[in-house]
Amino acid sequence: MKMEILLDPTSNKLMVGDLCDSLRIKLVTTGKKRWCDSIRIKLVLVTHWFTLIVLSALRRSDNENMLSRSLRIRRILKDGGEVRGGSESSQLSLLQEYIEGTILSSLEDRWVWDLNGEGVFCVKDVRNLLDDVFLPKSPIATRWIKYVPIKLNVFAWKVHLNRLPTRVNLQHRGVLVSDPSCPICHSEDEDLAHLFFRCSLVTDIVRLVCRWWNIAWASIDSYSNWLHWFNAIRLSPKVKDLLEGVFYITWWSIWRFRNQVLFSSLVPRKDVLFDDIVSRSFTWCRSRCKSNFSWVSWLQHPYLISL
Numbered sequence: 540m541k542m543e544i545l546l547d548p549t550s551n552k553l554m555v556g557d558l559c560d561s562l563r564i565k566l567v568t569t570g571k572k573r574w575c576d577s578i579r580i581k582l583v584l585v586t587h588w589f590t591l592i593v594l595s596a597l598r599r600s601d602n603e604n605m606l607s608r609s610l611r612i613r614r615i616l617k618d619g620g621e622v623r624g625g626s627e628s629s630q631l632s633l634l635q636e637y638i639e640g641t642i643l644s645s646l647e648d649r650w651v652w653d654l655n656g657e658g659v660f661c662v663k664d665v666r667n668l669l670d671d672v673f674l675p676k677s678p679i680a681t682r683w684i685k686y687v688p689i690k691l692n693v694f695a696w697k698v699h700l701n702r703l704p705t706r707v708n709l710q711h712r713g714v715l716v717s718d719p720s721c722p723i724c725h726s727e728d729e730d731l732a733h734l735f736f737r738c739s740l741v742t743d744i745v746r747l748v749c750r751w752w753n754i755a756w757a758s759i760d761s762y763s764n765w766l767h768w769f770n771a772i773r774l775s776p777k778v779k780d781l782l783e784g785v786f787y788i789t790w791w792s793i794w795r796f797r798n799q800v801l802f803s804s805l806v807p808r809k810d811v812l813f814d815d816i817v818s819r820s821f822t823w824c825r826s827r828c829k830s831n832f833s834w835v836s837w838l839q840h841p842y843l844i845s846l
Contacts, residue, residue, distance in 0.1 A: 686824045687784040695787045701731045732761045747813045777846040788820045
């Protein structure tokens, strides 16, 4: 069995001619490819290195004296001659390095899936691969709290990405906004950091939430600062998830209050906002917890609830 290598150095593609009595692979130096033999059965195009094809060809040679077989890299412009220096010599050395010490099986060729290390195809592996390629990357992992409705998790995800239609964001998108100031306090332009962390109403509400959960309040001016502060809170993991759900409900209630200020004919009451947060969080969290805690426990010491 004889083999010759046909490698296009400009595109890193391999052309393999499987002949009746030999496998010939030749080095391409021009755009036109010629074969010395006049009989050709099939042609295979490989888009990356040629290890698999070479090994497959060597397997068909009964695995005897693989390197002693006639393996020749020849130039297309000259039929014959020895391997010269430069790229030809380096390519031959690289090929010998790939196949040296390789022991090939006599089994039939088969497809192998190598994304999961088990050799078995799985749709999940393809999805994860496509997500890694096409989805935007974020230094902070997406957070998901099972104690609150899906819409609140999606809302918190938009808060994290700054995708809510605040007045400043609307201006950035080319929407004409007559007054960019916060509709609640009118002290600053309404961007996401102000609306959920610096607004005077939000500061008062968060103080009440911290007092209710017996945790120290800190002045926070952005989502990243809130996340750093929240990660430092010392609670059991399940109770901490419950507290994070309460913050999601707080943000959602503040956004709902803001929309009522802008679009409702009735002026919403600020004095009942915290009470709405407590009652709504009890209803949503209790219905999604396996533990059947009472309203009194939730009102007096939610951080001691056993989940």
